[in-house]
Amino acid sequence: MNRLLGARAGWRWVHLILGGALLMPYFLLAQVVVGVVAGGVNALDSAPLSLLAYALSLPLVAATALFGPVRPMSVVAVRAMCGVPGEGLADGPARSWAARVRASAWWTLHLGTGALISGMTLAVPPMAVVLIAVPVVGRLGDVRLGYGWFATDTNPYAAPLVGIGLLAGLALCAAGAGQLLARTAPVLLGPTPADRLAAAEERAADLAVRNRLARELHDAVGHALSAVTLQAAAARRMLERDPEFVREALAAIEDTTRRTVGELDAVLGLLRDGDPDRPDAAHAPTLATDLDGLLARTRAGGTTVTAHQDPGPTGDWAALPAIASREAYRIVQEGLSNALRHGAGPVDLRIRVRTGSDPGVGSDTGSDTDTDTAYRRLEVTMTNPPAAPDDDREPRTGGGRGLRGAAERAALLGGSIEAGPYGDGWRLRAVLPLTGDDR
Template sequence: MSGSSPEAARAASRPRVSLRALVAPLTSGATVRAGVFLVVGGLVAGAYGLLIEGFAQMFADPRTATPTTAALAVVATTLAVAPPFLAPVRTVEVLAARTLLDVDVPTPSDRPRPAARWRGAAWFALHLVLGLVVVVSLLVVVPLVLDLLLSVLGTRSVVGPGWLPAWLAHPPVRLLLAFLVVVALPYVVVGARAVLRSAAPVLLGPDQSERIAELEAQTARLVARNRLAQDVHDGVGHALTITVLQAAAAARTVESDPVATRRSLAAIEETGRHAMAELDDLLRRLRSPGSAPLPGRDPSPEDDDLTTLVRRARETGADVTLDLVGDVGRAPDEVVHEVYRVAQESLTNALRHAPGAPVAVRVVRTADLGVEVRNPLPPGPRVAEERRGHGLAGMRERVTALGGTLVAGPDGGAWVVRASLPVVEDEQETREAST
């Protein structure tokens, strides 16, 4: 029986470091980009150091240690400490981390929370500290290597036989030391880069509250787009249904009743013009969701007007009645809009699936705003199934989004769509209504 020992299995699971992986930092563009990022941080840290040293010398000199110097120090300290807490600085740091450190950090919020500002300041400080390490290493390595090379060539330098140990007095050993020192510098950059890459998601990335806020904003955008898409479906579907019915009516009367034909063609023109205006506005809002409040109103003066909706349906020859009970118009725009859309989609379905049948539209205003669309069920076993399409699901979604309820289905030989939406009035509207 063949097998492997636990020691062999552990040895096989250990990561193998190849020569190519060891040499990669010496030729990688990522090392160069990280080096640039760190050198910039080191230079900024040097500027802070010069500022501190300058004020230390001023306070040490009795001739300049005055209240004016103290006030200047307070102003300079404020200006020096403030940048790490500013949102634009954090944004620049995020973009730099993406470009120069190859780390995926999401774009920060324009109004970060205090905790995010402190984390951004911690990243700024870490960037400066590691950058200072790299810059100091660079300032040590370059002179040391030059001195070693000059000493090998017999030129007088800081590094000499009297300073170095005896085993480093030989020129080949000095050349090897110079080579090792030069090679070590990229690995310092690689180590600092690894530290920054591991810290970036924690210090520059969003915290839990920011993630939740972003998910909520994303959900709101998706809901808004779905609403607009549903508006496109409802508006275009209704316009096409009216147009088809009017065209059929015009075809029937083109020879026997030219006046009725012209009336049908005029209705088709009016329906098409209104549908185009509505479609243009909805597509504009789909491209730029923030261009108008949601749910918006159509650009026509007849927006959300149930009377106009019913009138256009009657012009097709349909038997449609409208019953308005209570002060239907005194409700928030979004509620009136959704009631209009429910009536529109229900009426469209009735005209499509039960042509010629009478349709009753009833809107009642009590504590809620309710709408009911009822039409007799035509004969056929699959009528109820045909009604359960995307339109009904879309109506239920938009009504539920406003805290309302919607039921649809057969009821005593009729197909009934019934929706109820809560109405929340502000205090000013209530006072105006009472007076």
């Protein structure tokens, strides 16, 4: 009974009636054409001509549905009225002719079926009311009840049963048609392979943005917290013995936090859709703009960092492709953060641009060449001993989120990273190709 008279059945009935209303312009146009062809008669006065006009209106419905925003409108209506799960329907306009044809078939089915149910909804209830009222008002004279089903000599008490049967039949037809549309909607309005591919690409792009934001937040904030923690600890230990060191440590903490707040605001700006002042990636720190500052802030915490820099023939980190310089800076920052959190100084950092025929990550050897076809790459190598057994720093057991993020950064440029035990300490080594275009 709920399937016939429940709320869902009622909404599906309304959905069908809306389809019948949408068919009316097509039907009126077709009945004018049929009337003219039939010799100027009114097609509405003839049941056969009305049926012919109905049949001719369906191709018009199908043709117009190929070029309009039929699928988005239909999907919204089906979700709201037919109780079809949203994941079974496609979002957005049709992206291919196959999807348009399927949407056209749905539009034709909806409007065609809706017109029949609408016609029945208009005709059956008055007929049923007349039949139910026969025992009360008599046999209605010599009128055969207006429908030719009962003669004046028919038992009047049978008419109400027929009227009730008509109403039940109408409810059954409406429920069946609504169920048909609900089952057909995922087939004709469901996602095509092109829709699934577009959705997968959108999810992949969204995931890439999320990963990028996670990397930026981890690298900027994580390094700052590690550096500030060690700088504050070093200042506390040297408070009485070396006030000048404490002053430098506090200045480094101030500079570190100020820079981190700026970077945090830049990253969060990426989350503000439609923000015209959203900072561009070009404003992120690079080897050219902040490598010396990064090293100074790390040293302010009491960690000894020995840096060997070789920018190549140009002698300037600014000559590197911007994206390589940005990602290399973050990789160096992550390596220093790991050294601050898990290791003990000194840290040996080597950054150099090399030109050679062997782009492998695992080899530190190989002759440099100066040919036009040589493979240019940026190599970052960082080594440091582990923390002492009585040190309260975290023991290093392997790469965490930061190293995974650094590996993702390198992979985006076609490079790679190695990180792990090396001799009696720990080594991080990254190779970033420099043969691509500047981005």
